[in-house]
Structures are given as C-alpha cells and as structure tokens.
Amino acid sequence: MQTIEAWIATLSGWVWGPWMLLLLVGTGLFLTVLLRGLQFRALGHALRLIWHKDDGVAGDISHFAALMTALAATVGIGNIVGVATAITLGGPGAVFWMWVTGLVGMVTKYAEALLAVKYREQGEHGMRGGPMYYLSRGAGLPWLGVLFAIFTVCASFGIGNMTQTNSAAAIAQSVFNVPRWVSGLVLMVLTAMVVLGGIRSIARFTSTLVPFMIVGYTVTALAALMLNLPEIPAAFGQIFGHAFSPAAAGGGFVGATVAAAMRYGVARGVFSNESGLGSAPIAAAAAKTSDPVTQALVSMTQTFIDTLVVCTMTALVILTSDGWLQGIAASELTSVSMAASLGQVGTLLVAVATILFAYSTVLGWNYYGEKAVEYLLGPRSVLVYRILFIGAVMLGATTSLEFVWNFSDLMNGMMAVPNLIGLLLLSRVVHAETARYFKWQ
Numbered sequence: 057m058q059t060i061e062a063w064i065a066t067l068s069g070w071v072w073g074p075w076m077l078l079l080l081v082g083t084g085l086f087l088t089v090l091l092r093g094l095q096f097r098a099l100g101h102a103l104r105l106i107w108h109k110d111d112g113v114a115g116d117i118s119h120f121a122a123l124m125t126a127l128a129a130t131v132g133i134g135n136i137v138g139v140a141t142a143i144t145l146g147g148p149g150a151v152f153w154m155w156v157t158g159l160v161g162m163v164t165k166y167a168e169a170l171l172a173v174k175y176r177e178q179g180e181h182g183m184r185g186g187p188m189y190y191l192s193r194g195a196g197l198p199w200l201g202v203l204f205a206i207f208t209v210c211a212s213f214g215i216g217n218m219t220q221t222n223s224a225a226a227i228a229q230s231v232f233n234v235p236r237w238v239s240g241l242v243l244m245v246l247t248a249m250v251v252l253g254g255i256r257s258i259a260r261f262t263s264t265l266v267p268f269m270i271v272g273y274t275v276t277a278l279a280a281l282m283l284n285l286p287e288i289p290a291a292f293g294q295i296f297g298h299a300f301s302p303a304a305a306g307g308g309f310v311g312a313t314v315a316a317a318m319r320y321g322v323a324r325g326v327f328s329n330e331s332g333l334g335s336a337p338i339a340a341a342a343a344k345t346s347d348p349v350t351q352a353l354v355s356m357t358q359t360f361i362d363t364l365v366v367c368t369m370t371a372l373v374i375l376t377s378d379g380w381l382q383g384i385a386a387s388e389l390t391s392v393s394m395a396a397s398l399g400q401v402g403t404l405l406v407a408v409a410t411i412l413f414a415y416s417t418v419l420g421w422n423y424y425g426e427k428a429v430e431y432l433l434g435p436r437s438v439l440v441y442r443i444l445f446i447g448a449v450m451l452g453a454t455t456s457l458e459f460v461w462n463f464s465d466l467m468n469g470m471m472a473v474p475n476l477i478g479l480l481l482l483s484r485v486v487h488a489e490t491a492r493y494f495k496w497q
Contacts, residue, residue, distance in 0.1 A: 071469035084160030095162035102353035115344030121259035129420025134328035140389035146320030147303030147312030148294035153321025158363030161331030169355035172337030173348035180435035185341025208428035214464030216421020218452025225453035240453030277369035280397035291375035308383020334475030
C-alpha cells in the first residue's frame, strides 16, 4: 500500500507540474485574445445577468441558482487554507499570481459554460451537460468524454467529499471539541436531506447557504481589515513587489523566490476557482436559458467572486497581521491572523466558515459526480451513486486521508486534460457564439 501511495503522490506531483499550470493559464490567455478581453469588457453586464430570469425555456434552475450551485463547490477549503498555503510557500507575491489566474480563468469558465449549455441534452433527471457532452457531441471525441466522466466520479468522492468532511470534522473537534463521528453523522444526515432531492433541492439550499456564507465571511474579513487599516497599503505593496522580486526570509518565514510565488499562486488559484477543470459547467448546463452566452457570462462571475473577492479577503487578513512571518502552519494561519484582530471571536468565525465552505463543496460536487455517473452508466445509476456518496461523508469525517488527498489532486488534474483539449478544439464555436451575441463585425 505504501508503494501505491508513493506512486500516486509522485504522479500527482507530475500532473500538477509546470506544464499543467502553463496549459491552464495559456488556454485562458488564448481565449482572452480570441474573445477580445471579454472578462474585462463584459463583467458589469455579466453581474447584472445573475438576476435575469428566462421563464418558459429549457432548463431546471435559474441563472442565480446555477451560479450558487457552482460557487458551493468552489468556495471551499481552498479559499481559507489554500490562500494561506500560497503565502507560506510563495510569499506575498503569490497573491498577485493568484489574481492573474483568476482574471484569465474568468474567460476559461465562460467558454466552458457556453459549450456546456450549447451541447446539453434533456435527461431523465433533468438537463445534463458538461465537458463529457461537448467532447462527444461537439468535438466528436466520445472516448475523451468517457475519461473525463470517470475522473469526475473519482474526484467527487475525494476532493468533493471525503477531504472536505475530514477538514470540517477536524475543525469541529479542535475548536468546538465535537467528536469526529458526531460531525460525520450530522454532515451525513444534512447531505442526505439535500442531495436525495436532486438538482432542484441542491439549488434551493445553496441559493440560501452560499450568499449567507460568502457575505458573512467577507464582512468578518472586512471587520478585521478595518482594525488594521494602516497596514493595508503595505500589504498591497508586498503583493505587487514580491510578484517580481524574491521575498526575503524573516522571523519564521523561510523566504520565497519569484518562481515559487508564481508556482504556488497559480496552483492555489486554480485549486480554488477550478477554472479549466471542467466541473462548474456541469451546473451551468442546468440553467434555464434560451442563449448559451447568457449563462456563460453568469458563470464567468463565479471565478471573479471566488478568487478576486473571497481569496483576496483572506490574503489581506493574513498579510496585515504578522502570523505569516512566524512560521505558523498554513492550516492555522488564517484563523490565527483573524484572531490577531478580532480575538477568540475571529477563531470561532473562521472555524464556522471552514465547516460551511466544506459542506457546500460536498453538495456541489455531488451533482457533478451524479451527472458523470449518469453519462457513464445511465439514469438508474444516479440513486445508487447518491447513496454511496452519502456514506462516504461519514468515512471521510472519521478516517485519515493523506492517500485520498493525493489521489484527489491527481483526479482533478486528469479532469483538466480532456476538458482543455475540448476548449481548444471548440474555440471557434465559442468565438462564433460570442460574436453573434455581442454583434461583433
């Protein structure tokens, strides 16, 4: 077993090596040029479309509900621990490269969602779409669609379930002294109550939970920043300065090169917003819309909210305190930094946010996984998948998961490969649909 774990860890490290990060960012840059900087020109219009409703058209849920379902899956541990990891390993400059990843990732998310809606189809359990459908129906590569679906199912049990519930249970035990099995049982029951009702049930719940937890976390971070207001300009100075120059060692911080800032900023940014992985367009395909471009624009705002708002709040809280210079572990850094301004209340609020972020990720990824299973095995497999997924919640909360983390990272990376191939092959379709909508000459 140790040999298998070592092999998985090595393979995961290779898959998430520089070539993958270049491919993800490179695809985003290519689409940015192809679509004339769409994410900058159309962001205001996209934000207004979140509240737009297309009644009487194909789809299962509103634009807003589709966005909240996708945000439920992406706003998770990466926004709290992932940002802290980027700073501890890459220094303040990593935040700049995280922003770059978010900006180019917005147009990647747009392209994914557009294709997901364009090539979706009606199924027994509602609309079904995503990379497996645009790979098979659009690019004519059904075998790549099958591979993507297999990787998605595997990732849904790992990064979308057991790693999240494990983190939530660990936080509940350390901060609130709740036994892991109790956390597991509660999370399992709550998950069952939502996911057994399908996408409409998930969308209804996440449409309430996700705005509450994002606004709550942002307000908490802003409160901490208001108490450290004089430190904010220096924090931005460090972010921009160390994006292009090494961060010197100091206190418990070992220092970081520009290469490290770029590597960890890009890697943690992609982990947080999932642009290019192909997961979020599965939720986008369920939206009620008569035009694939409108939902694509709404989906684009997901990356903006996740990386450029939530991750930025976390980063500024960390950099306006001195915890990151004291060698504090990434898993505790955000909590310690928040507590430096807000005291014990800050620790409690970060703990609650972590648990809610983790739980929402479980809900979103359940939908991704069940659509992938439906693609592979047909509609009758969905109920079996939901039951197995609910059972995995307890397993994740009560089990050591080092192997699962490595396996999950590997599966996430493997999802990205066929998806990016599909985006590049179908880029002309994305351009044509966008030109039609905006009436480009």
